[in-house]
Every structure is written in structure tokens, then in C-alpha cells.
Amino acid sequence: MDAAFTAEQDEIRRTLRDLLTRHAGPGEIRAAVRTAEGHDPALWRRLAQGLGLPGLALPEEYGGAGCTPTELALACEETGRALLPSPLLATAVLAAPLITALGTPSQRAGLLPRIADGTLTAALAVPGGSMAAALGLTGDNRSAPWSGGGRAGGVQARHGDGGWRLYGEADRVLDGHSAGLLLVAAHTGGYPRSRTLLFLVPTESQVPAEVSGGARTEVPTDVPSGTQGLTRTRLTSLDETRPLARVELRDTPAALLGADADTADVCGALAATGHTAAAVLAAEAVGAAAGALERTVAYVKEREQFGRAIGSFQAVKHRLADLYVRVEAARSAAYYAAWDPAAGPLALAQALETARTVAGEAVQLHGGIGFTWEHEAHLYVKRAAADELLFGPVHRLRDHAAVRAGLFGDVSSRALAHEAAV
Helix, strand or coil, rough: CCCCHHHHHHHHHHHHHHHHHHHHCHHHHHHHHHCCCCHHHHHHHHHHHHCHHHHHHCCCHHCCCCCHHHHHHHHHHHHHHHCCCCCCHHHHHHHHHHHHCCHHHHHHHHHHHHHHCCCCCCEEEHHHCCCHHHHHCCCCCCCCCCCCCCCCCCCCEEEECEEEEEEEEEEHHHHHHHCCEEEEEEEECCCCCEEEEEEEECCCCCCCCCHCCCCCCCCCCCCCCCCEEEEEEEECCCCCCEEEEEEEEEEEEECCCCCCCCCCHHHHHHHHHHHHHHHHHHHHHHHHHHHHHHHHHHHHHHHCCCCCCCCHHHHHHHHHHHHHHHHHHHHHHHHHHHHHHHHHHHHHHHHHHHHHHHHHHHHHHHHHHHHCCCCCHHHHHHHHHHHHHHHHHHHHHHHHHHCCCCCCCCCCHHHHHHHHHC
16 A cells, blocks of 8 residues: 555645644634534535545535545544544534445435535434444444344334324434434334335425425424424534534434335445544544644643753653643554455554544643533544444443454354343
């Protein structure tokens, strides 16, 4: 492999870093998370239409740039450095690849161009808040009962004369309160033909009728999201830059993602998306860790004690050197995973652990000011903790990767099922 970046990749990184330096400082981030959308809509339009971030990894036939996950990872490393709240992760990293892999030609043609130009955002709604399990990061998603398993709970789907209907709820849906389209994982078929499928639930009137499952119905005025039987509630989250929502479905009309429910390999598509998403998330976590380290280095050069900058003390230098080595090692792992997504879960584990360690040390080295709400150091701590809650924990990522690699010998399907359910 050639580890050197191309001129185009370097330009993506430079352009995005310059833009975020001007428009996504700590003050702008705090203001953006308090908007109804949970991000700055004007900045999102600029990133989407000016830089084409949502369409970086989408095919050119759908309005994308036709790039590889490497370019998307480099972009997310910069957004992670700024702790930018945006629909990029939920839309371009999680939802768009699933539509590309499973959608019918009309669904892809109706949705992907609008995702590429930023006019449509999407979110993946997984019951029980089990995103890591659904993406196959911490267990085998074919055997783990993350979608309800036909029992009470989760989201259930039934097919009748009026098409597909969904009933249930999903917690901790990333950007679920503002997304124009929901991809809902629902269980159907009962015990005889138990399986998990993905469904499209539009939340805005501009989604084409062929995507939303047919003719439109009159929506009651008391349904704020624009779809009958759908209620979305923004939750109070640990990390405000990762807006989460609860999605409740009560006999909600939906359209099957894909053409045939019997042949769709939903779990396989989720696992493939999960590996790529893990690589991109690893790069984003590395960006956050690097941002925290850079701010800390700048601070210890200015803060004086005993008549000299505290950064000149040998003990402080050693701590910062250890953090630098951690960040660079995690960055190398993330870049490799962007080239080979199969290494994504392990790279994500290393990046999450690095982000947690660096953020904690940043608070310590900032001293008394690092513990205040006014300082941005706590934002990095919250990002590291929230990402591990959503996509980890670290020890489960490593454990599942070790099992899949056969480090513990031959593992039967029964053992894999047990490992996923623990």
C-alpha cells in the first residue's frame, strides 16, 4: 500500500480545516448545539454544497464525488478536531451506504442525489440503542437479539393491504430528531421466519412518493415530524455535539428498503457498513484527541508557575510526549482502517481509548480552569465518553475482533451466538 496522501486528499484536509477554524470555534459550537437542529444549518449547507462532504464517498452517477472512505475519514478527522456537530456521520457514514447497498434503483435515484447535495439528512434508528451490536462491531449481528428477536420490545413490522406498518421505539438515534429520513431496523416474520429488515420512514414532505411507500396520506396537525404515527423527541445527551433522539412508531407507514424482503441481506449490509463506519469514527476520534492535545500544548506554553511556563517542566513534557505517541499510533491505525475497513473495529477501539486518555489528561494539565464549564476541555471528555457508549465499549470491540480473527482457536456458531449475547 502507498501510505502517502494525494494532492486532492491534502487539499480536502486543508480546505476543511481552514473553514472550520473560521466558523466552528468553541463559541460557534456552543451556539450550534442549542439550535433546534442541534447543528448550524448555514454551516452545514456550506459544507455540503460548497465542499460536497456528504457526497464524498457516493458514486458520481448519484451526484457524489466517487471518492473512497479514505477521503471521508480525512474529512471526519477535521470535524472531530473541531468537535463539529453536524449530520455528516449519521447521513453519509451510516445511512447512505445502506441505501446504496440495499435500495432499489428508484430509491437510490430519489434519495442519494439529495443526500449528496445536503438537502436531505438521514438517520439510522436501531431499537434498544444497540448501534454497536447492529453494526456487528461488538458481536455477531445475525445472532444477537438487538432488533427484538420477535419478542416484546424493539420495533416490529407487519405487512398488510396498506403496505408495511411499524410499531415500537428506538432510543439513542443519532440526529434522529432532525433527520428528513429515518432508516428503521425492524423485526418481522415471527419465530418461523424471523428476520430483521430496514425500512424507510420519511419525515418531510419532499421525499418522493415512491420512496415513502406510495400515495401520501393526510397527516394530523399534532404530529410534528410530518409522518403519521411518528413521534421524535430530542434527548438530553452527555455530549451535546452528538444530538440523540427517541423515535416512537405507532402503526407508522413505511417502505421496505430494497425490493425483496426474502433475499435482502440486511445483517450483511449492516456489518459491512459498520466496518467502514468504524474506520471513519476512528479518524474522527483521532481528530478530537489531536485537538485536545494541541489546545493543551498551547496552554502549558502560556501558563506560568514559579516564574516559568509549566510546559518547560520535565514531568509535563513527559506526559505530553506520551500523549503524542498515543495520538500518532491511533492515527496510523485509523488511516490503515480507511484503506482496509476490516481493521475498522480494532482501529476504533484504539482511537476511543486514546481520545479518552488524552481528554482526561487535558483536563488535568489545564489545572483549575480545566474543570470549569466555561472552558472547552470538558467537551472533549464528553465526546470521548459518549462515543464509547454509542459504539463501544473498547473491551468489547477488541474481544469481538479477537474472536473473529480466531485468536482463541476455532469458534463454532453457537459460541459466536453466546459471545454476541453476553
